[in-house]
Amino acid sequence: MHLYLDTADRAAAEDLLATGLFAGVTTNPTILQRAVVGVADIPDIYRWATAAGAREVFFQAWGEDTATLVKRGQELRDLGDRVVVKLVASRAGSAACAQLAADGVPTLLTAVYDPAQAVVAAAAGATYIAPYLRRLNAAGRDGIGEIVAMRELLAATGSATRILLASIPDTAAIVTLARRGVDCFTMAPAIAEQFFADELTAEAVQTFEQAVTATS
Ligand code: E4P
Numbered sequence: 139m140h141l142y143l144d145t146a147d148r149a150a151a152e153d154l155l156a157t158g159l160f161a162g163v164t165t166n167p168t169i170l171q172r173a174v175v176g177v178a179d180i181p182d183i184y185r186w187a188t189a190a191g192a193r194e195v196f197f198q199a200w201g202e203d204t205a206t207l208v209k210r211g212q213e214l215r216d217l218g219d220r221v222v223v224k225l226v227a228s229r230a231g232s233a234a235c236a237q238l239a240a241d242g243v244p245t246l247l248t249a250v251y252d253p254a255q256a257v258v259a260a261a262a263g264a265t266y267i268a269p270y271l272r273r274l275n276a277a278g279r280d281g282i283g284e285i286v287a288m289r290e291l292l293a294a295t296g297s298a299t300r301i302l303l304a305s306i307p308d309t310a311a312i313v314t315l316a317r318r319g320v321d322c323f324t325m326a327p328a329i330a331e332q333f334f335a336d337e338l339t340a341e342a343v344q345t346f347e348q349a350v351t352a353t354s
Pocket of ligand 1 (some may be wrong): 146168248305306
């Protein structure tokens with residue numbers, strides 16, 4: 139099981155990475171903007187994320203044509219061997235993904251909405267695909283069903299491409315898809331905190347502490 143933090147918020151990411159439960163950090167231009175940083179800050183984000191224990195740090199290549207995306211992807215990967223290059227599952231992004239993967243660069247094809255795009259990702263040799271669950275559902279589609287179809291086709295064909303679920307609405311969605319064999323999830327810090335918010339567990343902590351106090 140691999141859990142990631144879908145954020146460029148340094149304080150939130152460092153706090154959760156310190157638990158040792160999260161394998162890394164995923165970003166894209168919107169996430170950078172939300173954290174009031176930009177692409178010029180990517181080297182700094184790589185430094186603090188890896189210093190905080192991230193084993194993989196995902197940055198998205200930008201540009202409209204394949205050659206630009208490949209060039210940016212190579213520059214991103216040159217930051218360090220924990221970089222995974224994200225590419226949007228457009229025609230240009232998928233072609234760039236194939237070229238970077240052929241050069242041995244770990245890649246993630248993102249903004250995946252249709253199982254047919256998982257076929258393309260497997261053909262490109264992508265390390266990961268990131269389907270967007272909440273956005274699939276918001277578009278009136280059967281998000282869980284589409285992602286299960288992706289999982290089935292990758293498993294049935296023996297593809298090494300893994301699903302890294304993104305746009306996660308809650309931890310219940312993680313449980314549903316983990317039961318179907320999805321084992322990589324990236325989530326906003328607020329969703330990650332739901333893992334630690336069970337009331338009965340909080341009550342148990344108090345009860346155990348009271349017992350220690352009473353018997354000390
Ligand atoms: C990942 O690259 C996406 O930015 C992210 O998971 C989208 O999440 P949202 O649909 O909740 O904004």
